[in-house]
Amino acid sequence: MIEINGTRLWKSLMEMAEIGATDKGGSRRLALTDLDRQGRDLFQSWCKEIGCSVSIDEMGNIFARREGRNPNLPPVQAGSHLDTQPTGGKFDGVYGVLGALEVLRTLHDHNYSTESPLEAICWTNEEGARFSPAMIGSGVWAGIFDLEFGHTRADPEGMTIREELERIGYLGARPCRQTDVKAYYEIHIEQGPVLEAESKTVGIVTGGQGCNWYHLRLHGMASHAGTTPMAYRRDALHGAARIVSELREEVLQQENALVTVGTLNLQHDSINTIPGEVFFTIDMRHPVPAVLSGLDQNLRNLVEKVCREEKLEPEINLIWEAPTVTFDQECVGNVRDAAKSLGYSCQEIVSGAGHDACQMSHVVPTGMIFIPCKDGVSHNEIESAEPEHITSGANVLLHAMLKSAN
Ligand SMILES: [Zn+2]
Structure with missing residues (x-):
């Protein structure tokens, strides 16, 4: 079975973490700040290196596309967010974006072509730490919020999302609205203690509470x-x-x-x-x-x-x-099959936190993959995950995406 390059993924995670690195080993990259722009620029440059086309929508969401054999088919997407909490960790969100990138890099390495196009996405302002509410980029895309609402959210200083998108050069032309998508997947650290306590490598997320x-x-x-x-x-x-x-x-x-x-x-x-x-x-x-x-x-x-x-x-x-979120049966099945065929110990789990995948699940068949994080700690500079688990989760993502795309 084709596998992702865990060393490269880990190296990219550490490189991204240097943008806004904090004394205690975390990252501070609040949405639409100069540091967020640097993180976005780095992600874009990595996507372009492997020949992906990159487009940016009106909410600053970034879509990196690897064309399929049939470009008319709806894409299979994966993503998450690069913005962090004020004293955030290296993995929350970042893992989902760079894991999606690693899938595209791996397919590029192997010259592997998929039937459907694949897209890696960075969503804007997932954390809600600078602009409230959280998960706003994916929320506007999924039609939960309208664009005007998204653009006019302001930070405590009164700067709006639209002004800040313009300032950092990320107010894109692509309409921010739902398009036809085959499936959306997201990998994320669990942000809770269950998988670690149960000694499981992979959590098959069935929904959100x-x-x-x-x-x-x-x-x-x-x-x-x-x-x-x-x-x-x-x-x-x-x-x-x-x-x-x-x-x-x-x-x-x-x-x-x-x-x-x-x-x-x-x-x-x-x-x-x-x-x-x-x-x-x-x-x-x-x-x-x-x-x-x-x-x-x-x-x-x-x-x-x-x-x-x-x-x-x-x-x-x-x-x-x-509302509670129930992920798509077929996507959940693809995650389960991928974890099992790769030989990883796994269990079903419900997400305790909100994620971009929860917004997507209202309009697109969606699945999510969790990996353990140390002591279940997240939204903290000491947030930590094992390289081995980082690799496993991305392998599950790769094979779930391939299943949907072929
Ligand atoms: Zn997150």
Whole structure:
């Protein structure tokens, strides 16, 4: 079986990581900065070296194309992003872009021609660290956001995506909208601990979990800590504490469910005043839509019960909902077949994070491949992956793409 050149892929990852290298061994390449431009330029030059044609769309997404025997067929694509978190690692996103490039390089080495054209893609502003929301380049392409929305997103200094695309020379002419695509694949580090803990080389990603964000506010009564007997209190913090802990117990009963209370604010915030009002947030996730809506109902019932018992008035707002993502059966099958025929240990896994592949999956048959990362750490300068796993994941990508392209 034809295999990718792992040494070359690793060397390219390390070379890309030098652009915006940080003291602690990571990278800082925020979207559409001068450093991002340098990373994009390097990627483009590598693509052109192997004879790919490169086009840039109105959102600055880069498409490097290796022609197929039948140029009229829709392309098989693979990609990810080169932008990083402010203190990001060397692999998040970059691996997916340079892995796709390595597939094209390998086919070039072997003079191998595919029936369908192949494309390696770098999507703009996946991280959402400089411009919110995340995954915006792939999101506009997939029709989840319109172009005007994409162009007018601004960073904290007020610079818009369109202005910054123009400034760094990446405002392309190619329309940023969905075209006919045979299949889209993305390789990525897992960004979680599962594959490493299970000693697996490859994760066959079946989809992404759904996520609900809530704002909760409990209204009680602020009163004197010394003069209000316990039975007379309407303590909003006590209500919130019960919800936080009872919700956790409930979620623990449900396999694969996740709940996080990441924010909690007291309105009065005083050592000798009973908290009269508390605000907190809930992030709740599950890969199965029906289970997630069951958890939503349980949360609402719990809040109502606790507030009745504690004599509080609740306000609960679902402020954001990300739907669950199910990847294409055939693409998932191609990833599984590739991993098995290459002899890699593998298991099915659901993505905990959002990826460009999640946006693509709404309009294009999509599959994803994970590899382990050290201690499951990501969005951190110490993010690390084994060269052996980097090679394995790219080999799976190669063979999944070939399956779709021939
Ligand atoms: Zn990423």
